[in-house]
Amino acid sequence: MTPVNILIVDDREENIIALEALLKRDDIRIFSTTSPNEALKIAWDTHIAIALIDVQMPEMDGFELVAMLKSNPRTRDIMVIFVTAISKETKYAVKGLGTGAVDYLYKPLDPYITSAKVDSFVHLARTQAEIKQKNEELQNFAIVVKNSADIICSVDAQTLRIGNINPAVETIMGFKATELLDKSIVDLSVDGQRQMFRKKLGEIIKENLNFAVFELQFETFDKRVIWVECRASYHNKTIFINISDISPQKSYQEQLIKSKENAEYSKKVKETFLANMSHELRTPVNGIIGITSLLLRTDVNEQQKNMLDLLETSSRSLLGVINDVLDLSKIEAGKFNIVRTPNNIYELIKSVFDLLKFRADESNIEFVLEIDPDVPQNLMVDSLRLNQILMNLLSNAIKFTPRGYVKLKVSVMQKHNDKVKLKYCVEDSGIGVAPDRLNKIFESFEQAEEDTGNKYGGTGLGLTIVKKLAELKGGELEVSSRLGKGSVFNFINWHTIATKPAEKIRDKPDKPLPQFHNVSVLVAEDNMVNQFMLAKMLKDWNVEVEMVDNGRKAIERLRVKNYDLVLMDTHMPEMNGYEAAKTIRVDFEEPKRSVPIISLSASSFDHDQEQALVAGMNDVLAKPFQPYQLHEKMCRLLKVEA
Secondary structure (H helix, E strand, O other): OOOEEEEEEOOOHHHHHHHHHHHOOOOEEEEEEOOHHHHHHHHHHOOOOEEEEEOOOOOOOHHHHHHHHHHOOOOOOOEEEEEEOOOOOHHHHHHHHHHOEEEEEEOOOOHHHHHHHHHHHHHHHHHHHHHHHHHHHHHHHHHHHHHOOOEEEEEEOOOOEEEEEOOHHHHHHOOOHHHHOOOEHHHHEOHHHHHHHHHHHHHHHHOOOOOEEEEEEEEOOOOOEEEEEEEEEEEOOEEEEEEEEOHHHHHHHHHHHHHHHHHHHHHHHHHHHHHHHHHHHHHHHHHHHHHHHHHHOOOOOHHHHHHHHHHHHHHHHHHHHHHHHHHHHHHHOOOOOOOOEEEEHHHHHHHHHHHHHHHHHHOOOEEEEEEOOOOOOEEEEOHHHHHHHHHHHHHHHHHOOOOOEEEEEEEEEEEEOOEEEEEEEEEEOOOOOOHHHOOHHHOOOOOOOOOHHHHHOOOOOHHHHHHHHHHHOOOEEEEEEEOOOEEEEEEEEEEEEOOOOOOOOOOOOOOOOOOOOOOEEEEEOOOHHHHHHHHHHHHHOOOEEEEEOOHHHHHHHHHHOOOOEEEEEOOOOOOOHHHHHHHHHHHOOOOHHHOOEEEEEOOOOHHHHHHHHHOOOOEEEEOOOOHHHHHHHHHHHHOOOO
16 A cells, blocks of 8 residues: 655654654655745655644744645645644634645644544545546546547447447548437448347347447448447446447458459469360370371381381470470469379489480480489389479480580488488589579570570470479479589489388280270260270270260260260360269169269369269379270279289
8 A cells, every 4th residue: 555645844843753653654654844945845846645734833834834835736735734732713723724724633632633633634635546546547538539540439228329429430420429429329320230230239238248349331421331340348238339440451351352252263264274275285196196006006117117106206295395384384273282102212213314315325425323322212202293303304404415414413411310301413514504594494484595495495394393393392403504514403302211112013005905805885085086096996905886076975875875884085065074974973773874984084183083083983094095004994994804
């Protein structure tokens, strides 16, 4: 408890000592002096609550001292008790009270009366201090409320009429505060929300809520509609509401939602376009590769065989460009997944090296492979993507190295428990890249020089894909180069050491494929080249084939005839493969309902393959494919020996 300050003023020291002894206690702090002038200074410097002042003093009597205290705003609230030995006549009492005193103590002092009077004034001083503090707080709150940017109002809980409201209502809604007094708060909301507003206020009253937040639309003086956030609190049959204008936030949210919807729509359009492009580009390439493969199995002379080999090489080169564009699109669309499985890293690297060695030999380039012996043999890697990274880096190095060497070196940079950090370094003595073009080579469709595409060919997508794949795998791609001296590309990645991977059964596409017996297949394919290729392939396997060019015709044929298997292209006119498969699985009776269906999709997107399986197809075969791949899937679904 804060002590109450009491000032004792008496020209006789012994009177001061007597009063101090009488009043001494923990909740009182006593200041004393025999000089009226010093008393003024103490009162000025210290917050004095009560002053016990002797009336008769030589320098300045008590009446004069009190008159001076009362004349100063800083000391006029001091409660003065006169201590006097002069007559108790009324005129002296009136004079003392007239100067501002609150009471008298007469000498000789009665200890009990003195203590009781001082105690009552101490309580009074404390009460006054509390009232003063509360008033100051109320004044501060009033300033805050009056100058608040939000509307603050009190509402009668029974009538829902506004009792008080601050001036912010004029800024936000255009109404003067006085115009809204005794008006229903509900009438501020728009017509369609008044019932909801009333219901919400009713819930706040019924549940006696200390805090509730809700949003509404209010109608302003000039008939504009604004969004507001109401924060309400219920106390003593009054609802106190803080109302904020949130129209700018709402507008921003609506813009964000619209932007999100537009972005999602654009993304969907892009995905649909890419899926169609994938189908439209890969389907004819599938036909070219398939027919070339069929022609190579016929009796052709050496010159024709060489031309067919060139045709197949060109087709696969075209397919590589298509795959590059589609891979980049899939990465940007977030449709690209990294799938890590146990792999023999030595075999994986060696297969890439062997695949490209003939190209290096053709260019008379020394092609070197170095794998540090401390590189673990079996690692968890996405073999397809690592193969893609190394193929792109090595192909680039060979392409841009007219003479000299290309070296692939794999080394361990760091080991930690079952993790290992490998560096795949591709070094060449080729044409190099100028320092100001180094960053450009990783951008889509960009190459080191303007005429690089003309001189060396390519789309400018290889390194872009490598960089994005490296990032997807959680790795780093570094490059250093000197113009005319060569380049060094480092792919750095952490791998998890794996157990020995399962032995892979290697398919032999050139081996003779066994024929089927008593098997009929319905093929739904709208591309004439692919129709011819599939018909020729299946007839070579002794399969009875019937061909239609859309899903609707496939449904019609299946209604009148039984088939052992259906090969269904996904993108067809009138009715696509997904719709046809769903119709078969839902509308047909057994056993036709369960006829095996293989989706022949030229789309390279995973979601297209998922869509095929969801539609009820048993398996998916992506175009372009090798004959043995189709044969293998047919054997599995028809449950015959491969």
